[in-house]
Amino acid sequence: MKVGFLGRFQPFHKGHHKVVEEHKDEFDDFKIIIGSAGKEGTEDNPLSFEDRKKLIKTCFPDVEILKVEDETKDEKGNKKWIKKIEDLGVDGIISQNNLVKRLLEDYTDLELIEQDLFNKDIYSGTETRRRIRSGEEWRYLVPKCCTAEIGELAEKIKAAGTQYTFEPGWKRENAYNDTFEK
Numbered sequence: 711m712k713v714g715f716l717g718r719f720q721p722f723h724k725g726h727h728k729v730v731e732e733h734k735d736e737f738d739d740f741k742i743i744i745g746s747a748g749k750e751g752t753e754d755n756p757l758s759f760e761d762r763k764k765l766i767k768t769c770f771p772d773v774e775i776l777k778v779e780d781e782t783k784d785e786k787g788n789k790k791w792i793k794k795i796e797d798l799g800v801d802g803i804i805s806q807n808n809l810v811k812r813l814l815e816d817y818t819d820l821e822l823i824e825q826d827l828f829n830k831d832i833y834s835g836t837e838t839r840r841r842i843r844s845g846e847e848w849r850y851l852v853p854k855c856c857t858a859e860i861g862e863l864a865e866k867i868k869a870a871g872t873q874y875t876f877e878p879g880w881k882r883e884n885a886y887n888d889t890f891e892k
Contacts, residue, residue, distance in 0.1 A: 712739040713823060714776065714800040716810060718746045718835065720755055721860050721867070722765040725833035727853040729825045730770055733804060740773065742766055743798065747777035756839065756870030761863055769855035792817050842867045 715733065719726055719742075734740045744766075747759040757765075763775045778794050781787030792813040795803065802821035803814060814822050833851055841848035842864050849857050 711737050711802060711821075712741070712800045713737040713802045713804060714741045714743040714795070714798060715804040715825075716743045716745055716778075716795065716807075717805075718755065719744055719762045719766060720746075720757055720835040721838060721852065721863065722762065722769070722856055723833050723835060723838050723852050725828040725830065726766075727769060727855075728828040729804065730766075730773065733823075733825065734770065734773060737802075739800075741798070741800065742770075742773055742775045743795065743800075743803075744775060744777045746780050748779045751870050753839075753871035754836075756867045757863060761866070765856045765859050765863075768859055769853055788813055789817050796820055839867055839871060843871050 713733065713736075715726075715729055717726060730740075730742070744759055744762050746755050749755045750758040750761075759777050763777075766773065766775055776798055778791065778798070781791040781794075788809070792810075796818045800820065802823050803810065804823045804825050805811065805814075806824055806827055811822055811824075814820050838848055838851045840846075841851065842860075849861075852860050
């Protein structure tokens with residue numbers, strides 16, 4: 711079976727690494743599919759396709775990496791996007807994304823392979839980017855095989871998003887805007 715692990719990998723973190731480790735030898739043909747290719751420089755997508763490919767290749771040099779460009783964020787665009795994935799020649803997609811699950815079911819014959827999320831509250835691209843931008847420790851969130859490369863991209867990640875400055879011990883739930891009550 712030909713399978714693609716679909717994600718944005720903004721950046722590649724330990725949760726992604728664990729999925730690849732668990733599934734790369736399970737199938738006849740395992741590929742990584744990078745979504746949101748062509749989108750870069752935004753808060754959610756600071757890294758280019760080439761940046762993300764380099765991070766993954768540092769850890770898994772033998773895994774083939776494909777890309778899929780985004781479409782408009784409406785149902786017509788979603789349908790075109792999932793057809794692009796289907797056209798990559800895979801039989802199944804590894805994903806836990808609810809939109810991807812629905813699109814696979816509604817518009818393709820591809821098999822959905824749901825992976826176990828590895829400590830999803832800790833290992834997420836959102837949290838990794840937030841920590842990089844705030845100057846908090848982030849290295850424990852990413853695999854050792856690409857820590858140095860992510861460090862080289864830290865300024866790019868910072869420049870593409872909200873700039874945070876926090877006191878030690880700051881917690882998001884304690885934040886307030888002075889136009890609101892605490």
